[in-house]
Amino acid sequence: MANVKRYKVEWNDIAEAVFDIDHDIMTDEKLRELNEFWSSPKWREQHKGSLVNAVLCMLGRW
Secondary structure, X not given: OOOEEEEEEEEOOXXXXXXXXXXXXOOHHHHHHHXXXXXXXXXXXXXXXXXXXXXXXXXXXX
């Protein structure tokens, strides 16, 4: 059975996006790799509250 969780990301009451992530495929190791590919990974993780939120907020902006 897939370990799928749904996340909703909002930006200043202007826009929102919904992401479904299968955590059996997108592991914490892969999320960390995505986050650390770009600059300021520790700042992003601290200010977004969690690793998954940091990555989703970053990807959602694009």
